[in-house]
Amino acid sequence: MGMQHTPLTMSRIISRGATLQPNSEIVTATDDGVRRQTYAQTVSRSNQLANALQRAGMEIGDRVGTFMWNGSRHVEAYYATANMGVVLHTVNIRLSPVDLEYVINHAEDKLMIVDADLLPTLEQLKERIPTVERFVIAAEPGLEDWETSLPNTIDYEEFIGDMPTVFDPPDIHENAPLGLCYTSGTTGNPKGVEYEHRAQFLHTLAICMTDAMSLSATDTLCGIVPMFHAMGWGLPWAGLMLGCKQVLPHRFMSPERLVDLMSQERVTLSAGVPTIWQGIKAFIEQNPKKHDLSQVSRLTCGGSAPPESLVEWYWDELGVEMIQGWGMTETSPLGTLARRTSKQWHLTASPSQLTQNSCKAGLLMPGLELDVFDEDFNRVPHDGESVGEILIRGPWICSEYFRDPQPSKFHEDWLITGDVGSIDPEENLIIADRSKDLVKSGGEWISSVDLENHIVAMDGIAQACVVAQPHPRWGERPVALVVLDDSESVSADEIKDHCSLKFAKWQLPDDVLYVDHIPLTSTGKLDKKTVRAQLDTDGYVLPDMR
């Protein structure tokens, strides 16, 4: 043995930021402004929380649930449980009551920390989540007088108030569980992904690489992606390790509030799904030059591929690089990342080429393996044309689901991601679709995402969603649902004509439906499952078959 085999536990990195930058701030949006606390205060309060959780009987490996927005107390819960060896189950606040009941019972959460404004949602379940012995209520300004029908509740401040501000982390194994996050579950019950210390330790170092998100101690991070979604893409951990200023929007998610926050707090990097950035773009276009966003340099965009028009707009109008990331709950989440400039030859490439780079899912993170496979699990060529199932493996990739192994989701030691795509000769991953959202027409695949991104780039179109509908001859055919911008009118023929600029005739949507809004999933993606169910309920049939 020549080197120390120090366990790679999160307690070894998460206090570094507070040590180096004790006065760096964590800013949480409130009803009428923001509230601030320093990293030094955050660590003291987190240690109080750890001591309080220990007094409440939480032991190494127990699950503590959070039912919370992004805010400083949620960061404290991350920090405290990681140091204790307790498992943080970040419950998705947008789940249906049925799924909520399932995940809380399946995880056997022993205690839950709940944002006061979210109490009504949980109260619906109060008789049906018996493992939860105690509810700790986090009250933001204006909500201090919370009341609830939930049993065994205590205010967060009272819970931690009299506790010591120091906490000595116990020794735990580097593969001990750290967090638990359930996938949104488009079919069947939600499935739990158990994050482990070592995996998140590695993921945290990796996302701080220059060629990843280029995170730095001098950054001001605004995590819009919920902290209940795949560990908030790792930003809370990276922030704690580096001492970045963190700006958290809590429940104030309107484009106006987000833009205000990013401008006033001088945010340098923010992270969210494309629908957030679409909304912010629309707001800025309606309110030009009202906000100073000159400090923003990078927006990290995940969850689904952004339209090229969106990437271009942010670069041209704001000088902001939209970094596309690809991953999922099962991949901790970062698998690939697309930067404008990631290779030697990009240094002299044209701006439009660089924008193209950002529209792909990008290059594989170091330490992982990824490839595209056909139905017999043979690797397909990296020609940018051959489409297949994306498989991935490596030290921060899920090996099985929590108490629900699901062997069909794995092939040997690879995770079958459920995404289909291709790899181009430059080794960029290009996502075609979720495998269940692909339209299979006459034996050929049509990418619903490609059609959507093409349609949404048209003037007058606010949103587009393409789903498959059954067809007796072709198997499936694509149908487009569109939301128009206010007071705009775009005909179905215009949309089809526009699509025919890029797509073959057989790939064009058979029908265009005008709707007022398109439902989104709990993680902000187009909810195609609901769209398809609604069409079914409405008795929709394709034009061919009418």
Next chain:
Amino acid sequence: MGMQHTPLTMSRIISRGATLQPNSEIVTATDDGVRRQTYAQTVSRSNQLANALQRAGMEIGDRVGTFMWNGSRHVEAYYATANMGVVLHTVNIRLSPVDLEYVINHAEDKLMIVDADLLPTLEQLKERIPTVERFVIAAEPGLEDWETSLPNTIDYEEFIGDMPTVFDPPDIHENAPLGLCYTSGTTGNPKGVEYEHRAQFLHTLAICMTDAMSLSATDTLCGIVPMFHAMGWGLPWAGLMLGCKQVLPHRFMSPERLVDLMSQERVTLSAGVPTIWQGIKAFIEQNPKKHDLSQVSRLTCGGSAPPESLVEWYWDELGVEMIQGWGMTETSPLGTLARRTSKQWHLTASPSQLTQNSCKAGLLMPGLELDVFDEDFNRVPHDGESVGEILIRGPWICSEYFRDPQPSKFHEDWLITGDVGSIDPEENLIIADRSKDLVKSGGEWISSVDLENHIVAMDGIAQACVVAQPHPRWGERPVALVVLDDSESVSADEIKDHCSLKFAKWQLPDDVLYVDHIPLTSTGKLDKKTVRAQLDTDGYVLPDMR
């Protein structure tokens, strides 16, 4: 188990660069220019080398020695042995024959790869290194007709020529040994540090962080620090992982050749010891505006603290950030790193403040623990004043020496670094000295490094070296040796007056000795052991005692 426990072996990251940027180049300096090969070629050739080493009987865990300059074949040896699970013993070509014999025998190198121009040095040992079964001779242009009295030799190209260009790495444990590097050994025999796969995997991710060296796939790296010294500070590994262009000076180490190389190959980052940067500064001052170094953005400087005047000159004259790193063979090597801008408040700090930042040893890398201790192993306050022994621990810190545990070099699970220093209120490490180079006068410490850096900042002084000399009353007193710039004259009184601007009277050197040159160690540091031995041989006595 929720996550895959993929072993953190180097084979999982070192082929990434060649996959993403197969046409990126490795450039090696030659007698009359450079020779180039692509990453794709490098991987093919490395695989040929691995197959050839296997054919020659090298098995997992065996030691293969290199006796080489920085060049593409040395990179191939890194790559091939890492993939094979063979241990690369990078022999320091500047060791004395006695030490060379010791390290090769102690490591039991089974095969050695030797640069042809270095054959005469090894030939001296030919009867005394019996474990070496074979010598593979790497011949740069002009040296193809090498001849040697060493037995069992073969030309590198012949050795690998007929081998397959693919190699499938065997499964090895993540804590398996990867490399072996002996410390230069200022007392006693050299001691071997065994690098392990996991430790270097983590170190490689860490140095690619924005807040570390900000390495990127778009960088062109020029590793001047020898690849036989602490894995070339990790640059060969980071380059292979990212696909950076690598520019390697081989045996052409004159300031003129280095500046030519950096300019012509558009180097963005280079790494070396302060004496290299002093030499290059002097060359540029004598040859102003002759070379375009506008592409260079960072110089990484390790081995000893750079004088502030040097850091300032590079920033003011060339716009180049000198990044100070602190570490040693035992720390893989990166322990701390000083950047100009590493905290939120630095964003609005003055240029001179930022230069100050770069002159400290800087901030601890994530995942490590470091502190300063008094003689009873109590931690001293982080006040920038309290000096003590620096201890460090973590996943890329040495736990014992190879076949030579040396328990006195460790305290519990901490490495006793042999450096003394302090930590300031901003958590910057400040190195006072090697513990053996401190001058202890009247029970108080005087830092020889501080005095040297202060003296060398004077006009007319090329180099300065301060060593302790025995004194009957004070224990030890400092003596300064100085090398003057050509045709300059600076009196001893002027030097002492200059020192008294910063140092207390009792800290001033008792004597100033004018010398033509100061001996350097095999790693380019001031060789104070030799200086002291020479003063002893010369019968030097302090002025007080004459």
